[in-house]
Amino acid sequence: MRKKVRILILMFIFLFSGMTLVNAHTMQQLKKGDKVCVDTKVFTKFYAYLWKHGGNNNNWPGTLMTKEKDNDVYCYVANSTDETNGHDMIIFNNGNDNNDKKQTIDLSTLGGGLVYIFNENGKQTDGSNNGKYQGDWYVYDKSALVNLVKKAEQLDEMDYTIETYQNLLDVLNGASGAKAVSEKPYNAEEMRIKLENNKFFSTYEEVYSKLEEAIKNLKERYKIVIKSTDNGSLEVNYKDKSDTEIVITSSASTGYQLKSLKITKINSYDESNNPVLDENSEELEINDNNIYNYTINNDIYIEPVYEKITYQMTFKVDENGTIYDSSNKEIKSPVTVSYGDDYTLKIVANEGYDIDKVLVNGEEYEFQDGSVTINDIKNDIEVQITFQLKTYTVTIDGKEHKVSYGATYQDLLNLID
Numbered sequence: 151m152r153k154k155v156r157i158l159i160l161m162f163i164f165l166f167s168g169m170t171l172v173n174a175h176t177m178q179q180l181k182k183g184d185k186v187c188v189d190t191k192v193f194t195k196f197y198a199y200l201w202k203h204g205g206n207n208n209n210w211p212g213t214l215m216t217k218e219k220d221n222d223v224y225c226y227v228a229n230s231t232d233e234t235n236g237h238d239m240i241i242f243n244n245g246n247d248n249n250d251k252k253q254t255i256d257l258s259t260l261g262g263g264l265v266y267i268f269n270e271n272g273k274q275t276d277g278s279n280n281g282k283y284q285g286d287w288y289v290y291d292k293s294a295l296v297n298l299v300k301k302a303e304q305l306d307e308m309d310y311t312i313e314t315y316q317n318l319l320d321v322l323n324g325a326s327g328a329k330a331v332s333e334k335p336y337n338a339e340e341m342r343i344k345l346e347n348n349k350f351f352s353t354y355e356e357v358y359s360k361l362e363e364a365i366k367n368l369k370e371r372y373k374i375v376i377k378s379t380d381n382g383s384l385e386v387n388y389k390d391k392s393d394t395e396i397v398i399t400s401s402a403s404t405g406y407q408l409k410s411l412k413i414t415k416i417n418s419y420d421e422s423n424n425p426v427l428d429e430n431s432e433e434l435e436i437n438d439n440n441i442y443n444y445t446i447n448n449d450i451y452i453e454p455v456y457e458k459i460t461y462q463m464t465f466k467v468d469e470n471g472t473i474y475d476s477s478n479k480e481i482k483s484p485v486t487v488s489y490g491d492d493y494t495l496k497i498v499a500n501e502g503y504d505i506d507k508v509l510v511n512g513e514e515y516e517f518q519d520g521s522v523t524i525n526d527i528k529n530d531i532e533v534q535i536t537f538q539l540k541t542y543t544v545t546i547d548g549k550e551h552k553v554s555y556g557a558t559y560q561d562l563l564n565l566i567d
Contacts, residue, residue: 198226405489470537502555
């Protein structure tokens with residue numbers, strides 16, 4: 151009883167969901183030597199599984215069918231009495247690699263049912279006057295449409311003119327568009343196959359055809375090639391409702407700035423699809439907001455150049471000392487430094503003088519052994535250095551006196567008075 155229930159469930163699955171076009175000999179009963187064929191361009195293999203009501207079945211998925219030479223027809227030839235005796239139907243399938251008695255992938259396309267029926271009178275029936283096929287007509291596998299929808303969704307509007315791209319979107323996303331149809335359940339009314347003038351027809355077929363045509367008719371915009379470069383990037387967008395007006399936005403890496411922006415016409419492409427550039431180029435004027443409007447009338451090549459941001463260091467040093475860089479070269483103000491640099495300077499006081507103060511942008515800096523390091527520079531720097539005379543302590547008659555470097559003997563005598 152369980153086996154019979156499983157068989158009936160399997161029969162239901164195939165009768166009311168599977169679809170493909172079946173060409174078979176008109177036969178009252180499958181006999182040894184009879185040839186049954188399936189016409190398909192979708193799969194590379196097909197099996198013929200014989201089912202016998204109330205009897206034993208061959209092992210699923212059945213007998214592998216043979217592809218006819220130079221076409222997409224797969225055929226099965228009954229070659230034994232055991233195969234032909236008393237069977238009710240043939241179930242065409244693509245094989246199975248597990249034990250759930252279901253197909254590994256959906257069988258496709260528009261056309262007749264996958265199940266070829268012999269009734270007790272030896273005829274095939276679908277309940278219609280034609281009496282050819284079994285089951286209702288549905289689209290079972292929409293993979294062709296779904297794949298086409300995915301392809302359309304991956305297309306970038308930047309690549310195509312507004313008019314043709316908008317037409318694609320209309321077909322793709324319209325109320326009865328490709329995406330809407332691809333998401334409908336298989337047994338929806340719009341997905342039902344209808345026989346019109348002996349040709350199969352459905353909304354599915356109509357929308358698929360329109361989407362395929364919309365993709366085919368897309369017209370490309372002018373091609374924009376951006377040279378890859380370090381320390382920054384460009385983003386290019388078309389202005390609304392325009393196929394020629396573009397906006398170029400520059401984004402520099404931290405510590406860098408756009409130095410130059412060159413645009414060159416592309417005359418052609420070589421065998422490797424590399425652009426062949428015109429001899430003349432246009433240099434855009436760099437601005438502070440890094441947004442540039444440009445009109446294109448042909449394919450263009452955009453070449454940005456980024457450089458590190460630099461700052462000026464100025465030095466104010468009085469006449470009583472000298473400053474040197476880390477290589478012991480005397481510093482001549484101003485000095486150019488790059489973003490994030492460290493800068494070390496050595497301060498040498500003249501004879502008789504000591505370093506008084508070091509101010510960096512007005513802030514007092516500590517110095518050690520006459521050396522000062524300014525770390526992580528991210529703005530212009532002003533360094534002020536002052537010196538003072540050395541002083542000494544002189545003790546006379548038990549009293550301490552302060553005297554400056556260069557004091558004379560008379561200066562000392564004046565201390566005694």
